[in-house]
Amino acid sequence: xxxxxxxxxxxxxxxxxxxxxxxxxxxxxxxxxxxxxxxxxxxxxxxxxxxxxxxxxxxxxxxxxxxxxxxxxxxxxxxxxxxxxxxxxxxxxxxxxxxxxxxxxxxxxxxxxxxxxxxxxxxxxxxxxxxxxxxxxxxxxxxxxxxxxxxxxxxxxxxxxxxxxxxxxxxxxxxxxxxxxxxxxxxxxxxxxxxxxxxxxxxxxxxxxxxxxxxxxxxxxxxxxxxxxxxxxxxxxxxxxxxxxxxxxxxxxxxxxxxxxxxxxxxxxxxxxxxxxxxxxxxxxxxxxxxxxxxxxxxxxxxxxxxxxxxxxxxxxxxxxxxxxxxxxxxxxxxxxxxxxxxxxxxxxxxxxxxxxxxxxxxxxxxxxxxxxxxxxxxxxxxxxxxxxxxxxxxxxxxxxxxxxxxxxxxxxxxxxxxxxxxxxxxxxxxxxxxxxxxxxxxxxxxxxxxxxxxxxxxxxxxxxxxxxxxxxxxxxxxxxxxxxxxxxxxxxxxxxxxxxxxxxxxxxxxxxxxxxxxxxxxxxxxxxxxxxxxxxxxxxxxxxxxxx
Ligand SMILES: [Zn+2]
Numbered sequence: 001x002x003x004x005x006x007x008x009x010x011x012x013x014x015x016x017x018x019x020x021x022x023x024x025x026x027x028x029x030x031x032x033x034x035x036x037x038x039x040x041x042x043x044x045x046x047x048x049x050x051x052x053x054x055x056x057x058x059x060x061x062x063x064x065x066x067x068x069x070x071x072x073x074x075x076x077x078x079x080x081x082x083x084x085x086x087x088x089x090x091x092x093x094x095x096x097x098x099x100x101x102x103x104x105x106x107x108x109x110x111x112x113x114x115x116x117x118x119x120x121x122x123x124x125x126x127x128x129x130x131x132x133x134x135x136x137x138x139x140x141x142x143x144x145x146x147x148x149x150x151x152x153x154x155x156x157x158x159x160x161x162x163x164x165x166x167x168x169x170x171x172x173x174x175x176x177x178x179x180x181x182x183x184x185x186x187x188x189x190x191x192x193x194x195x196x197x198x199x200x201x202x203x204x205x206x207x208x209x210x211x212x213x214x215x216x217x218x219x220x221x222x223x224x225x226x227x228x229x230x231x232x233x234x235x236x237x238x239x240x241x242x243x244x245x246x247x248x249x250x251x252x253x254x255x256x257x258x259x260x261x262x263x264x265x266x267x268x269x270x271x272x273x274x275x276x277x278x279x280x281x282x283x284x285x286x287x288x289x290x291x292x293x294x295x296x297x298x299x300x301x302x303x304x305x306x307x308x309x310x311x312x313x314x315x316x317x318x319x320x321x322x323x324x325x326x327x328x329x330x331x332x333x334x335x336x337x338x339x340x341x342x343x344x345x346x347x348x349x350x351x352x353x354x355x356x357x358x359x360x361x362x363x364x365x366x367x368x369x370x371x372x373x374x375x376x377x378x379x380x381x382x383x384x385x386x387x388x389x390x391x392x393x394x395x396x397x398x399x400x401x402x403x404x405x406x407x408x409x410x411x412x413x414x415x416x417x418x419x420x421x422x423x424x425x426x427x428x429x430x431x432x433x434x435x436x437x438x439x440x441x442x443x444x445x446x447x448x449x450x451x452x453x454x455x456x457x458x459x460x461x462x463x464x465x466x467x468x469x470x471x472x473x474x475x476x477x478x479x480x481x482x483x484x485x486x487x488x489x490x491x492x493x494x495x496x497x498x499x500x501x502x503x504x505x506x507x508x509x510x511x512x513x514x515x516x517x518x519x520x521x522x523x524x525x526x527x528x529x530x531x532x533x534x535x536x537x538x539x540x541x542x543x544x545x546x547x548x549x
Pocket of ligand 1: 488
């Protein structure tokens with residue numbers, strides 16, 4: 001009842017701020033930048049042009065204190081949460097890969113053996129959104145327009161395209177690193193549309209891979225980043241230093257051929273061109289029925305993992321991405337019309353500092369090897385449960401018990417589980433870097449709106465899919481064992497604080513430093529598009545962003 005009243009209030013205040021029923025935008029463009037911290041918009045701001053990120057912020061509405069409101073902060077869960085307005089506890093995307101309790105195998109969040117690749121014969125295209133358990137804002141747009149609205153989704157990564165597109169898009173396309181082509185699966189279509197074929201026939205990846213990645217500006221101007229030669233960066237195979245330039249023709253053969261493109265900003269150029277080809281090819285935004293284009297730039301994540309957030313590579317990637325955004329906006333101005341389309345820009349998660357970098361600066365941080373943790377846990381439990389194998393899997397900072405490892409006697413099986421859970425928790429708390437642990441039963445009983453770290457674990461914990469025990473590492477720590485590079489997954493702010501920018505039709509100019517959750521994007525778009533809310537939605541619309549300029 002309370003929630004209904006709140007929504008009625010929101011709807012009435014939005015309607016009054018709109019005045020008379022405003023026209024929905026002709027096109028919504030969702031831009032997800034994989035691994036983009038909010039901080040980057042400030043750190044690199046002085047080097048951005050006027051028509052890219054600065055235009056989005058200057059003319060649109062900026063949420064400066066927007067966060068992921070759950071753990072784990074990964075790409076699959078992030079994209080699902082942006083578009084469903086729900087969290088993994090509801091939409092079910094609990095990791096990029098996760099241990100599936102039913103098949104007892106690790107599965108990819110978009111894998112589906114019912115389907116086959118389309119558009120590339122070389123790649124694994126057994127892909128669909130079947131594991132996504134809520135509708136998306138793109139699904140709701142389809143339903144509300146009797147499927148007349150066009151929805152097209154694209155990314156370098158398969159999951160970056162599949163989850164935003166929802167369950168019934170006109171197309172979801174991702175990059176095949178084996179063939180250098182954009183592809184899809186038989187879930188969506190039996191052959192790629194002619195505009196995709198024509199785009200693939202241009203063989204742009206071959207052109208890009210003849211190039212050399214050099215910094216856009218003279219290297220001494222990258223004062224917002226650390227030294228170009230750095231001990232914290234993972235190097236490409238066959239590259240003697242971590243510094244520029246990246247001579248792609250020399251690196252291609254030993255670094256995955258077409259996959260190498262994804263590790264350079266040229267993949268952002270490629271995806272931008274592909275997006276504009278989609279606008280033309282599908283005539284998106286051409287009539288009064290709103291269309292939805294979902295773009296997910298994966299490359300900032302791939303470069304960020306290898307080089308870390310203080311690298312010249314990351315800064316250069318964002319300076320170039322700023323130009324991609326500018327190119328996109330000016331093309332949409334022409335194709336759809338200024339003020340006739342709406343853009344939002346966000347990220348699927350942030351990123352941690354490189355742990356060794358933190359240590360070298362006397363700051364807290366470190367690495368905890370999941371493989372070693374698992375082996376030590378198995379040894380620890382052995383004397384308590386002689387002859388029994390209790391641990392099925394440790395992944396995504398969750399422990400899954402082998403259900404058959406417990407007694408078959410119904411009276412003792414539950415007791416065994418409680419004892420094993422408590423012992424596992426005790427063990428975890430002896431490990432350097434572990435902050436806390438949470439058993440399945442406490443998470444199931446917890447409140448969805450609970451604050452603090454436990455609340456974030458609850459919102460990321462799916463009652464059927466997640467493990468028996470979740471644990472969280474201390475700030476600055478992550479699961480891994482690599483001396484260079486970095487990652488993300490935690491509930492801490494470096495992983496949760498991301499930009500949410502709204503721009504264009506129906507969006508007010510302004511900004512807010514009030515707390516906003518990633519789950520607030522989808523309900524905001526649903527109000528703008530006048531659709532019903534996604535089926536599992538838990539967020540709230542950002543009403544201060546909506547209205548006349
Ligand atoms: Zn990543």
